[in-house]
Structure formats: C-alpha cells, structure tokens
Amino acid sequence: MKDLSEIKQCPRQFVLAINDTLNVLSGKWKLPIIASLLYGKKRYKEIQGNIENITPRMLSKELKELELNGVVIRKVYDTTPVRIEYSLTASGKDILKVLDAMVDWGVEHRKSAIA
Template identity: 45%
Template sequence: MLAKGGCPKTMLSISDALEALEGRWRLLILFALSGGPKRFRQIAREVPGITDKMLSKELKSLEAHKLIRRDVYDTFPPTVEYTITPHGLSLEKVLDELHYWGLAHRKKVIGK
C-alpha cells in the first residue's frame, strides 16, 4: 500500500532510496552480485548492454552507498572482487517485488 502523499519524511526517504538506486544498471548489478562475489568481467557478462565505463562508475557509486564491497587481493596482477553487503542484501524484497511487477507489467502492456 502506498503511503499518503505530502509527508516530508516519506518524500525524503524515497528520494534517498532513488538516489542510491538511480539509473537502469544499479539494481541489475546488485541482482548479479546476489549470487555471490564476482569480478568485474563476470559482472559485465551478467549485465547485458552495460559498458565497462558505466559499470565502473556504477560500482563506485554502489560502494559509496555501502551496498557493495570492493576487495583487492595481493596477487599479480591484483585480483578485485565485488560482494554485496548485508545492507545491499536488504533490497531482496524490493528486487522480488520489482520482478513480479515487471512480469505483470509486461503481460499487461505487451501481452506476453
């Protein structure tokens, strides 16, 4: 159920959430990482259509919002792995609901 409009605290919290998750890629990256830690190339393969430049930018933003963690291992060359944080995992219900809404929306708009 949607909260009643006009509540400044509700508007602020929605605005904060949208800032952390804005754009077409961040939720898809989080979904890709929900299966476990991945390296940059693995994420790029799992998120179709994203460029390396955009992936790099979005990973930095997700890290700044504490939704993912970047681990650098002392190997040659250095190994970098990205992991979803517990804070990022707290979006599981949001991703599930978006998935179900997307299925219903596709059916209603496209008919498939």
C-alpha cells in the same frame, strides 16, 4: 534522480528514505549489477560478462557509486596480479525485499491492466 523534497505532508525522514532507495535502483545499470551480485561475489570481468552491452565506463561508474552508497563492497586482494572482488553489503542484499514488493505490484498491476 536527486531530490524528492517536493513531497509535502509526509515525514521528512520517509521522503529521504524513499529518495535513497530510488537513487540506488534507478538508472539503466544499477539493478542489473545488483542482480548479478545477488548470486554471490564477482570480479569486474564476470559482472561485465553477465550484463550484456554494458561499457566499462558505465560499469566502473556505477560500481563506484554503489560502493559510495554502501550497497557494494570492493575488496582488493594483495596478490600479483591484483584480484578485485565485488559483493553486496547487508543492505545491498536487503534490497531484495524492495524488489519483491516491486515484483508483487508489477504482477498485480499487469493483471488489472488486462482486466
């Protein structure tokens, strides 16, 4: 998703904020990657092993994007061979709050859908 500017009657900064959040969460792989890193820093192959069926192309593409968006940190250790560790930024960890709100809504919504 790129643009939510179609929403009117709502402060622009709020629209931008929601937009940012949705950009960080949407797509097939960003959330699994964030989830994997919520349990601590990981190396490329560890994340890959954690997430079933993700291709290396998708994993590096998404990690790059998450890094660019200030959600993930890529740390290169100057050893031989190089060791690369991915972790969440403070913001990245804070997404848990959003996920909590989403869990709450989703659970309640399922209840009311049955009723």
